[in-house]
Amino acid sequence: DAGVIQSPRHEVTEMGQEVTLRCKPISGHDYLFWYRQTMMRGLELLIYFNNNVPIDDSGMPEDRFSAKMPNASFSTLKIQPSEPRDSAVYFCASSQGRNEQFFGPGTRLTVL
Amino acid sequence: DQQVKQNSPSLSVQEGRISILNCDYTNSMFDYFLWYKKYPAEGPTFLISISSIKDKNEDGRFTVFLNKSAKHLSLHIVPSQPGDSAVYFCAATEGGTYKYIFGTGTRLKVLA
Numbered sequence: 001d002a003g004v005i006q007s008p009r010h011e012v013t014e015m016g017q018e019v020t021l022r023c024k025p026i027s028g029h030d031y032l033f034w035y036r037q038t039m040m041r042g043l044e045l046l047i048y049f050n051n052n053v054p055i056d057d058s059g060m061p062e063d064r065f066s067a068k069m070p071n072a073s074f075s076t077l078k079i080q081p082s083e084p085r086d087s088a089v090y091f092c093a094s095s096q097g098r099n100e101q102f103f104g105p106g107t108r109l110t111v112l
Numbered sequence: 113d114q115q116v117k118q119n120s121p122s123l124s125v126q127e128g129r130i131s132i133l134n135c136d137y138t139n140s141m142f143d144y145f146l147w148y149k150k151y152p153a154e155g156p157t158f159l160i161s162i163s164s165i166k167d168k169n170e171d172g173r174f175t176v177f178l179n180k181s182a183k184h185l186s187l188h189i190v191p192s193q194p195g196d197s198a199v200y201f202c203a204a205t206e207g208g209t210y211k212y213i214f215g216t217g218t219r220l221k222v223l224a
Contacts, residue, residue, distance in 0.1 A: 004155070031210055042216035043156070043201060056211065091155055098210060100146065103155030 004104035006092050012110045018080040021107045024073055025094030033093040033101060034067055034077050043091070049075065082111045115139045116204050118215035126223050131189040133218050135202035138183065142204040146212065147176060147187050150199045159200075160187070192222045 005024040013019055025032045033048040047057040052069045060067070064083070069075040079086055089108050093101040117136045125131045133147075143164040148156035162169040162176045162185070169176050175188045189196055199219045203212040 033210075033212075035214075040216075043203075043212075043214035045211055045213075048210060050210070093155070095210070098144075098205075100158040100161065101212065103148075103157070105153070105155050 004092055004094055004102055006090075006104035006107050008107060009105065010108045010110075012112065013082055014112050015083055016081045017111075018078065019082045019086075019109060019111075021077040021090050021092075021109070023075045023077070023092030023104060025075070025092070026102055027073070029094035029096050029102070030072075031095045031097070031101075032069060032075050033095075034075070035091040035093065035103075037089040037091060037106070046077070079109075082109075084111045087111050113138075114216070115142075116202060116213045116215040118200075118202060118218050120218050121216070122219040122221070124221045124223060125192045127194060128191045131187075131192045131196065131220055131222065133187040133189075133200050133202075133220065135185045135187075135215055136183060137185075137204050137213075139204070139206065139213075140183070141206045142213075143207045144205045145176070145178060145185050146203045146205075147174075148201045148203060148214075149196075150201065150217070156201055189220075192220075194222050194224050196220060197222050 007022045034046040037043050046059045047067045049069045067077045089106045091106045093103040095101040146161040147159040149159045150156040160174050178185045199217045201217045203214045
């Protein structure tokens with residue numbers, strides 16, 4: 001299995017631009033999670049899905065952030081408009097039930 | 113407010129000696145705890161876990177100890193190897209949920 005796939009691996013954009021991060025979970029996993037990693041706050045859960053349905057988005061920082069999962073093999077995290085404070089590494093993870101989560105390699109986002 | 117705390121941002125240990133990484137939590141409802149290891153430019157990978165009904169779990173060189181009364185867990189690595197150099201995150205979750213609450217991580221450096 002290829003594991004969790006994320007794209008792009010690096011994204012540099014200017015303040016105010018729209019950013020879309022993509023994730024392909026491990027086949028057969030029914031949970032998908034989006035995390036953000038910063039030095040100050042570590043790994044924070046933004047949102048998670050079960051069977052493509054958003055279950056808990058309480059970690060989404062504000063309305064500029066949105067996430068979708070149109071099918072079992074694809075999810076997006078969108079930031080519109082982006083701001084410099086959104087600069088971080090964004091991870092996608094998937095799991096089968098409550099078993100351990102498998103993380104993708106992450107997308108390093110820099111907003112100038 | 114951080115519910116899971118790793119108060120040591122970094123730790124250096126000689127090869128062959130024991131590494132002890134610590135983690136404290138505040139939520140008494142947490143019932144499952146995990147340790148993840150993260151290398152640079154990679155996503156975190158699952159290392160070991162422990163349920164609150166146990167106080168110790170071992171897997172090869174890695175042992176996790178849980179002290180529920182103190183709300184404290186620790187990861188012991190014996191013997192430490194240079195390949196163990198990484199950032200270690202502890203995480204906790206509450207029964208019935210799939211949300212992992214992560215600490216901010218401890219960077220372990222094993223010196224050859």
